[in-house]
Amino acid sequence: MTAQIISGKEVAAEIRGRISEDVLRLKETGIIPGLTVILVGDNPASRSYVTAKQKACNDTGIHSTLLEFPETMTETNLLNEITKLNNDPEVHGILVQLPLPKHINELAVIEHISPNKDVDGFHPINVGRMMTGQDAFLPCTPFGIVEMVKSKQIPIAGKHVVVIGRSNIVGKPVGQLFLKENATVTYCHSRTTNLKEITKQADILIVAVGKAHFIDGEYIKEGAVVIDVGVNRLDTGKLVGDVLFEDASHVAGYITPVPGGVGPMTITMLLYNTILSAKTSSEQMSNI
Numbered sequence: 001m002t003a004q005i006i007s008g009k010e011v012a013a014e015i016r017g018r019i020s021e022d023v024l025r026l027k028e029t030g031i032i033p034g035l036t037v038i039l040v041g042d043n044p045a046s047r048s049y050v051t052a053k054q055k056a057c058n059d060t061g062i063h064s065t066l067l068e069f070p071e072t073m074t075e076t077n078l079l080n081e082i083t084k085l086n087n088d089p090e091v092h093g094i095l096v097q098l099p100l101p102k103h104i105n106e107l108a109v110i111e112h113i114s115p116n117k118d119v120d121g122f123h124p125i126n127v128g129r130m131m132t133g134q135d136a137f138l139p140c141t142p143f144g145i146v147e148m149v150k151s152k153q154i155p156i157a158g159k160h161v162v163v164i165g166r167s168n169i170v171g172k173p174v175g176q177l178f179l180k181e182n183a184t185v186t187y188c189h190s191r192t193t194n195l196k197e198i199t200k201q202a203d204i205l206i207v208a209v210g211k212a213h214f215i216d217g218e219y220i221k222e223g224a225v226v227i228d229v230g231v232n233r234l235d236t237g238k239l240v241g242d243v244l245f246e247d248a249s250h251v252a253g254y255i256t257p258v259p260g261g262v263g264p265m266t267i268t269m270l271l272y273n274t275i276l277s278a279k280t281s282s283e284q285m286s287n288i
Contacts, residue, residue, distance in 0.1 A: 003226070003252040004152070008144070011151045012264035015272065016060055022275050023061035033278035034063040035093040035119065035270075036085050040078065040104065041071035046097045053095070056267045062274055065091075075104045079112050086114040092281055093119035093274035116280070119273035122169070131176060137273045142174035144265025145206065145227050146181065152254060154204075154225055157182035162199050164188045164215070164242075165208030170229055174206055195219070207242040216244040223253035229262050 023033055035057055039050050050066060057064035067081065078096075085091045094117045100106050110118075115125040121139035129136035149156060161183040165171035175185040188198055199205055199219040207215050208229035220226060230242030241258030249255050256262055 003249040003255040006148050006152055006225075006227075006254050006256045006261065008148060008256060008261045008264040011148050012144075012268040014151075015147065015268050016056070019062075019268075019271050019275055020060045022279070026275070026278055027061070031278055031281065032063050032090070033061075033093075033274055034065065034091050035095065035274045036065045036067060036091050038067045038069070038078070038081065038094070038096045040069045040073050040097075041101055043099070046099070050097055053267055053270065056271055057274075060271055062271060063090075071101050073101075073104075075108065078104060078109060082109070082112045086112075086117060089281070091117065092277040093117055093270075095120055095270065117277060119270055119277060121173075121273065127168075127173070130173065133180065137276070138177065138269070139169060139173045140269040140273065141170050141229065141262060141266045142177050143269040143272075144262060145174055145229070146177050147269070148227065148256065148262070148265055149204065149225060154254065156204070158184070159203035160184050160186065160201055161204045161206065162186045162188060162202035163206045163208070164195070164199065165206075165210075165229070167208065170208040174208070178204070209242050211242055212240050213244040214242045215248065217247040217251040220248055220251045222251055224251075225254040226252040226256070227262065228256050228258050231258060231263065 026033055037050055037053060039046060054064045054066060085094045094113050096109050098106060100109065110122045111124060113123060115123045118126050118137055121137040126136040130138060156178060161178040163171055163175045166187055166189045175187055179185050186198060188195055196219050200221050202221060202224055204225040205220060206227045210230055212232035212234060226243055226248055228241035228243040232240050234240060239259050
């Protein structure tokens with residue numbers, strides 16, 4: 001048995017095609033969707049992510065602005081910059097690239113972004129809305145994961161989803177989104193005992209621990225869906241996931257690759273949220 005690949009590149013390309021159409025329709029009404037990204041310091045990985053986000057914006061017609069600031073920028077000055085963007089009607093999405101320098105409080109920065117422009121879906125108000133089933137900007141990686149599963153018409157309702165990882169960015173919210181789709185969700189983490197017993201019950205296994213090749217085929221139920229969120233660089237320079245792909249793909253029914261799996265979806269759902277913000281802004285203007 002060899003697992004079917006769920007290609008994030010393919011699913012992302014399809015969604016980005018629809019986003020491009022939405023951009024054209026919005027531009028016809030005089031709305032140019034705008035995303036502003038703030039980069040503080042010169043972290044190479046952060047710069048790489050920002051470049052990819054800008055390219056994705058350009059490819060879909062979204063207006064993208066990059067504001068770069070030195071590592072020494074103060075928290076007060078950063079909050080002032082965010083205030084300006086909160087008040088700018090041409091900016092529909094604000095993204096502060098993480099991590100920030102240690103002297104800046106990340107939570108304070110996230111909370112300072114207007115919830116209506118928080119296209120990362122990290123603001124506590126959006127998190128609370130998501131938890132209570134209200135309309136909200138959904139966090140991009142978890143949102144993308146659900147869309148990948150749906151792209152293969154894989155049933156979710158009534159299935160057992162096991163999440164390994166409990167971060168605020170992926171682990172916690174992805175479980176919540178699958179719960180909303182009527183799955184039964186189990187969270188596992190570093191203190192979980194009998195991990196293998198639990199993961200082998202999963203119809204859908206989501207691995208987000210940040211450890212290369214943490215999960216092999218012995219942890220997977222035959223025919224399960226395996227979503228690998230990890231991106232780890234080996235000493236050889238090769239990028240690999242948290243799942244031992246070759247081993248797992250002989251047991252799983254579906255599996256995501258690394259790279260080319262969850263990564264492209266994260267950026268795509270960021271674009272989706274920016275368009276959603278622009279549409280909401282357009283509707284609000286028409287009601288004035």
